[in-house]
Structure formats: structure tokens, C-alpha cells
Amino acid sequence: MAARKINFYLGALSTMPDHQRLFGYMDKLTAMQRVFMEIAPPQLAQRCALGGFFEGNLTLCAHNGAIAAKLRQILPSLLLKFRARGYEVTAIRITVQANYRAMTGHEASANGPTGRRQIGQAGVESLIELAAELPQSPLKEAVELLLKKQNGQEEES
Template sequence: MTVHKINFYLGVLSQTADHQRLFSYMSALTLMQQVFMEIAPPQLAQHCALGGFSQRKLTICAPNGAIAAKLRQTMPSLLLKFQAKGYEVTAIRVAVQANSAYVKGSPAARPQIDQGGVESLHRLAADLPQSPLKEAVESLLKKACSDRRAG
């Protein structure tokens, strides 16, 4: 029920003169994001989002420098593909936004160690002499066991 109320509120808000430009801009940016997902290499597109489009300059946000570098290599073809789709894009800027919430829709879940891994780590810890490595393995095991009990 709440979603319907929010959608109704946003629909009414989008019709007001004060907010019409904002909603129009966001609608256009959403369509451009869909086009970007179609024309960009899938292994890059899934990690990126459009940051803005102003004065024919498009900003693409990448989560890290490696993806940004690969994206920069594809910029000439992206520019041509956007133009072929009817968008007046004359320049593309790639910005790195680490820890962004939009990457893949949700934050990554913390990896879990399966039972076989836990058993192997127990054997390893038992065989190691007292050392920082042994302490680190035991700490990892303690976290893995507490995660299993909580989950």
C-alpha cells in the first residue's frame, strides 16, 4: 500500500511547476541509463551509472579506477553509439565514485565460509605454531562460527 501512496505523491509532485523540470530531467536520465546499459560492454555497464547530463556532456560514474580506465577506452564508441541513438552527447566524463550504492543494486553480502572450509581452517590452526598467522586464522574461525550461529 505504501508504494502506491509514494507513486501517487510523486505523480502529483511531478505535475507541479516547481518540480516539473527536475522530474523531466530524471526521466531523460533514466532513459539514457537504459540506452547506456544496451550500448556499453555488459561487464562494465553492470557496475556503472550515469551521474548527469548537462550542456551535452555526459558523466558516467564508475566504482573504481580499473573500471573507469576500461570505460575510458570505450568512450569514442560510446559517444558514437549515443549519437546514433539520437542523443546530442558531445563529451563523456568518467568519474570514480567508490562505495557507491547504485553498483549492482545492493551492497555485496559478506562471503561465508562453508563447512569444509571451516574444518580445513581448524586443522590448519591446530598444526600452526603460536604466531600472528595462527591468531589470524583463529580470529577468522571465531567470526565464521559466530556468523553461522547468527545466520
């Protein structure tokens, strides 16, 4: 019942002259998001969202740098596909919006931080061997620090 009230209110608000431009922009952005979900590879489309569209410039917000890099590789085809669908997109800017899923209410990503990670026993043994073979260096210090943190983590559990 509350959803009907909100939809009624938004419907009434969208007919007001002061708000028509805003609602028109949001309708266009929503339609472009649907098109993006169709034209982009699914594994990328699920991990980013449209940020805005102004004067032919489209902004895509990627979940992380790796997704942003993949999107940059397919920018020319995305531009062509948007144009083929009737949108006058002249440029696409990609930004990394860290943790955007948490801000939009989506569940945490499997790749996102979900607490402390555990290194398996075989991994710990491999790291011990690696640290023993490495000469004194920043890498050796980093591996030893990782092992110390792992041991401290196991004691806390």
C-alpha cells in the first residue's frame, strides 16, 4: 500500500512544471541504463551503473579499477551501440565508484571485502618456504608480515 502512495505522489509531482525537467532526465537515464544492460557484456554490466548524461557525455560508474579497465577496452563499441539505439552519446567517461553497491542497497559483492580472509594451510606453508628462500628485501618483509598477521588471526579465532 505504501508503494502506491509513493507512486501516486511521484506521478503527481512529475506533472508539476517545476519538476518535469528532472523527471524527464531521470526517465531518460533509466532508459539508457536498460540499454546499457543489454549492450554491455553481462559480467561488466552487473558491476557498474550510469552516473549521468549531459550534453552527449555519459558517465559510467564502475565497481573497481579492473571493471573500469575492461570498460575502457570496449568504449568504441559501446559508443556505436548507444548511437544505434538512438542516443547521441559523443563521449563516455568512466569513474571508479568504490562500494557503490552498498550505497545503492545491493548485497555485498563476492569480490568485495567481507571481513578478514583466511589463508589455507597449503598457502601458509608455501609462504613460509618463499620467505625462507628470499633474500632480505621489502618483499620478504611483506611476506613475513603477512604470515605474522595470519598467525595472529588464527589465535583470535
